[in-house]
Amino acid sequence: MRYVGKKLIALLVTLAAISFVTFFAFTIIPGDAATNIMGMDATEEEIEALREAMGLNDNIFVRYGRWLLGVLRFDLGTSLQYSIGVSELIGGRLKATAGLAFESLLIILVLAVPLGLLSALKPNGALDNCITTLTQVGMAVPQFFLGIMLTYVLGVLLHVFRMGGYVSPGDNFGAYISFLFVPAITVAVPKLSMMTKYLRDCIVAEKRKDYVRTAKAKGNDAARVLSHHILKNALIPSLTFFAMIVADVFAGSIVCEQVFSIPGVGRLLIASISNRDFPVVSAIVLYTAALVVVTNTLADILYRAVDPRVN
Amino acid sequence: MALLEIKNMNISVDAGGMEKRLVQDVSFEVSEGEILGLVGSSGSGKSLTSMAIARILSDDYKVTFEEALFMEKRLDLMSEKELCDIRGKEIAYVFQEPMTSLNPVVTIGKQAEEPLILHFGKTITKEERRKTVIDALKDAGLDDPEGLLDTYPHRLSGGQRQRVMIAMAMITKPKLLVADEITTALDVDTRNRVIDLLKHYRETYGVSIIFISHDRKLVDNLADRVITISNGKILENAGLSDDDMPSPTTEKGRTRQKRAGGLDKPVPEPVLTVKDMSFSYKDKNIFGKTEITPVLKNVNLTLFKGETLGIVGKSGSGKSTLVKVICGLQTADKGEVTIKEGYEDPQMVFQDPYSSLNPAKTIGKILKESLILGLKRKGIKPSDYTRTKSYGQAVMEMLKNVGLSSEIAFRRVRELSGGQRQRIAIATALISEPKIVILDEPVSAIDADLCDQVLELLSSLREKFGLSYIFISHDPEVINRTCDRVMVIEDGETRERKK
Numbered sequence: 001m002r003y004v005g006k007k008l009i010a011l012l013v014t015l016a017a018i019s020f021v022t023f024f025a026f027t028i029i030p031g032d033a034a035t036n037i038m039g040m041d042a043t044e045e046e047i048e049a050l051r052e053a054m055g056l057n058d059n060i061f062v063r064y065g066r067w068l069l070g071v072l073r074f075d076l077g078t079s080l081q082y083s084i085g086v087s088e089l090i091g092g093r094l095k096a097t098a099g100l101a102f103e104s105l106l107i108i109l110v111l112a113v114p115l116g117l118l119s120a121l122k123p124n125g126a127l128d129n130c131i132t133t134l135t136q137v138g139m140a141v142p143q144f145f146l147g148i149m150l151t152y153v154l155g156v157l158l159h160v161f162r163m164g165g166y167v168s169p170g171d172n173f174g175a176y177i178s179f180l181f182v183p184a185i186t187v188a189v190p191k192l193s194m195m196t197k198y199l200r201d202c203i204v205a206e207k208r209k210d211y212v213r214t215a216k217a218k219g220n221d222a223a224r225v226l227s228h229h230i231l232k233n234a235l236i237p238s239l240t241f242f243a244m245i246v247a248d249v250f251a252g253s254i255v256c257e258q259v260f261s262i263p264g265v266g267r268l269l270i271a272s273i274s275n276r277d278f279p280v281v282s283a284i285v286l287y288t289a290a291l292v293v294v295t296n297t298l299a300d301i302l303y304r305a306v307d308p309r310v311n
Numbered sequence: 312m313a314l315l316e317i318k319n320m321n322i323s324v325d326a327g328g329m330e331k332r333l334v335q336d337v338s339f340e341v342s343e344g345e346i347l348g349l350v351g352s353s354g355s356g357k358s359l360t361s362m363a364i365a366r367i368l369s370d371d372y373k374v375t376f377e378e379a380l381f382m383e384k385r386l387d388l389m390s391e392k393e394l395c396d397i398r399g400k401e402i403a404y405v406f407q408e409p410m411t412s413l414n415p416v417v418t419i420g421k422q423a424e425e426p427l428i429l430h431f432g433k434t435i436t437k438e439e440r441r442k443t444v445i446d447a448l449k450d451a452g453l454d455d456p457e458g459l460l461d462t463y464p465h466r467l468s469g470g471q472r473q474r475v476m477i478a479m480a481m482i483t484k485p486k487l488l489v490a491d492e493i494t495t496a497l498d499v500d501t502r503n504r505v506i507d508l509l510k511h512y513r514e515t516y517g518v519s520i521i522f523i524s525h526d527r528k529l530v531d532n533l534a535d536r537v538i539t540i541s542n543g544k545i546l547e548n549a550g551l552s553d554d555d556m557p558s559p560t561t562e563k564g565r566t567r568q569k570r571a572g573g574l575d576k577p578v579p580e581p582v583l584t585v586k587d588m589s590f591s592y593k594d595k596n597i598f599g600k601t602e603i604t605p606v607l608k609n610v611n612l613t614l615f616k617g618e619t620l621g622i623v624g625k626s627g628s629g630k631s632t633l634v635k636v637i638c639g640l641q642t643a644d645k646g647e648v649t650i651k652e653g654y655e656d657p658q659m660v661f662q663d664p665y666s667s668l669n670p671a672k673t674i675g676k677i678l679k680e681s682l683i684l685g686l687k688r689k690g691i692k693p694s695d696y697t698r699t700k701s702y703g704q705a706v707m708e709m710l711k712n713v714g715l716s717s718e719i720a721f722r723r724v725r726e727l728s729g730g731q732r733q734r735i736a737i738a739t740a741l742i743s744e745p746k747i748v749i750l751d752e753p754v755s756a757i758d759a760d761l762c763d764q765v766l767e768l769l770s771s772l773r774e775k776f777g778l779s780y781i782f783i784s785h786d787p788e789v790i791n792r793t794c795d796r797v798m799v800i801e802d803g804e805t806r807e808r809k810k
């Protein structure tokens with residue numbers, strides 16, 4: 001319990017640091033919101049007046065404080081290109097990204113464990129070599145290429161998938177889920193490959209340990225040795241690895257969202273950067289950083305809960 | 312009829328397309344209730360041989376038999392499923408590595424009950440299983456078996472883990488226990504107790520044991536019959552530890568068994584015990600508030616009669632504080648120090664004799680004063696003492712005992728060499744005739760040559776006066792050479808160190 005408390009305090013401190021660095025970074029980048037809004041042909045005075053009105057002339061700490069208060073109230077300012085609230089904007093995009101993320105994670109979870117197990121059954125056997133080769137391909141193939149291939153085969157040849165057919169979950173939840181399935185595969189493949197390989201290596205390493213010999217000597221058959229002894233030991237280190245994947249997937253996949261025209265956080269980020277929409281960019285950076293820190297903290301806490309050796 | 316009969320077993324591995332023979336034409340048998348010793352140097356094939364019996368070697372190894380009979384069934388012809396039914400039920404194993412042989416993420420209770428689940432399944436209830444596990448743990452000499460059930464292996468010492476392994480192996484009352492170097496990783500004391508445990512199981516349950524070790528003496532002590540393996544082959548006749556090879560069913564075998572059982576060393580007699588002792592320094596800081604610095608936490612140790620108990624630890628780990636508490640110079644916060652009657656008033660030998668000896672006085676005077684102080688502490692009247700010998704005589708005798716000439720009595724400390732000073736420090740401690748001597752880094756300040764001499768002197772004095780030593784040092788090499796047992800002190804806690 002004390003450990004959890006400590007972890008949470010560390011988490012808060014990290015988040016505060018991240019927020020400051022994010023804010024600071026976006027204030028020193030050349031280009032300024034007032035100029036952006038007014039356009040190139042506005043006069044100096046007009047811009048200066050807007051600056052004053054937006055509070056851009058205040059001391060940096062005052063501005064940071066104001067901004068942080070806003071962040072805490074989920075008020076991240078207004079998007080310059082869309083003229084709507086940043087949180088509202090990101091919230092809407094998050095629906096697409098989160099759906100994509102959940103479906104990818106589900107695919108990874110459902111497939112990685114059995115594939116890793118199968119692969120580790122007989123290290124360097126035919127099946128292992130086959131799966132290992134596949135994971136290597138999966139890690140190496142570029143996402144846009146995979147996305148295009150899937151669209152071509154499933155969309156153009158088999159007509160089971162409609163390109164650009166993203167539907168908001170509010171409109172038609174079933175269509176939303178089924179459309180996101182193909183993009184989710186695209187996102188999942190490289191991560192699934194990594195996870196499978198990692199799990200396989202963990203299991204193979206565990207198999208050589210002395211407690212496995214003990215389990216066998218007690219009369220466990222091979223399957224039970226695996227399920228009752230090796231698996232838990234191998235899954236514990238995989239937890240941290242999985243946490244990284246979770247954070248990564250929830251940050252939004254720029255490539256995949258681009259290829260499948262999904263209005264998610266990744267695409268929003270690209271559009272905002274090219275339009276110098278700094279309130280949105282800084283909010284997304286903050287969100288991504290916070291996501292990584294929070295999932296890692298959760299993974300650490302979980303790790304301690306499942307591994308009796310760290311007390 | 313033999314319980315187990317192995318005929319011409321061969322084990323090989325595939326080494327780059329070539330078949331490499333690791334064990335060749337090994338044959339042996341084990342009778343019911345017999346302890347068969349299997350000795351051989353490391354790498355001779357003992358482990359491979361033992362694991363091949365219940366065929367728990369991995370598929371990388373090719374194992375062939377002419378015949379392998381166990382309880383009149385052919386092990387070599389059995390399917391994997393049939394073998395699973397025998398492993399852990401009729402043939403059980405305990406291995407060398409207690410630290411790693413238990414599953415680190417499964418509780419002791421769960422691991423210990425697994426053989427019951429596997430082999431008796433639904434025929435016994437959960438409560439019966441729990442009771443059986445507790446009994447087995449207790450039988451293996453583990454304290455607080457209930458408490459162990461929900462404990463994970465990393466909380467246990469090597470000796471405890473090995474007992475858990477043994478309890479787990481014996482829980483199904485197997486016919487054959489294969490014990491592969493099970494005492495190698497344990498310290499001497501625990502080793503002897505594990506050996507006793509095996510004898511107990513044989514007596515109580517009639518289990519046959521294959522006891523494997525590289526330690527010939529150990530095997531001779533325990534086994535009814537010994538075979539030797541070298542380079543993967545059984546050496547003809549070399550296994551006969553006596554002039555012939557008695558089986559336990561013959562008259563001679565039975566007497567041998569008795570003898571083996573009665574060969575136990577006399578029970579060691581504790582002369583000093585420290586139990587759950589904690590100590591912290593209390594200082595008033597400048598604000599008058601008491602600052603507490605905990606130094607020792609629940610320290611446990613036992614010193615047996617006639618032994619040298621080593622205590623190692625980094626500087627600052629609390630070694631000297633422990634000594635002070637034992638000598639009564641500091642009072643423990645908690646716990647107790649018990650000293651057996653007749654062993655009171657332990658004396659100390661310090662690391663730095665120069666500063667612990669008064670430079671103004673002659674050596675003779677220093678020794679005499681120590682003697683008088685000692686008599687006072689014990690409440691002996693000086694007149695009673697001098698009736699048998701004068702102080703001068705006592706001093707001269709003591710000097711002789713520590714290997715110095717009587718002329719030294721008239722010198723002062725600064726006129727002595729480092730080695731001579733250290734001998735004087737020993738003499739001051741011994742002159743009041745203590746039974747327990749605490750040596751606090753006694754050889755740290757002197758060079759290697761002198762160190763050897765001093766250590767030799769200490770060991771001869773121990774024999775001569777029947778002393779027990781607590782030997783403190785930061786130097787593991789010195790400790791290993793001099794001590795029978797070693798305690799490690801770390802962050803104020805002690806634990807026994809495996810040799």
Ligand SMILES: Nc1ncnc2c1ncn2[C@@H]1O[C@H](COP(=O)(O)OP(=O)(O)O)[C@@H](O)[C@H]1O
Nearest residue numbers: 324333351352353354355356357358359360371
């Ligand atoms: N997979 C293997 N490949 C080649 N040699 C092996 C293999 N496994 C064991 N050996 C060799 O077999 C011999 C016997 O090993 P082992 O039975 O473990 O010895 P012991 O238990 O007597 O110390 C050793 O020399 C070891 O190097």
Ligand SMILES: [Mg+2]
Nearest residue numbers: 357358491492
């Ligand atoms: Mg071995």
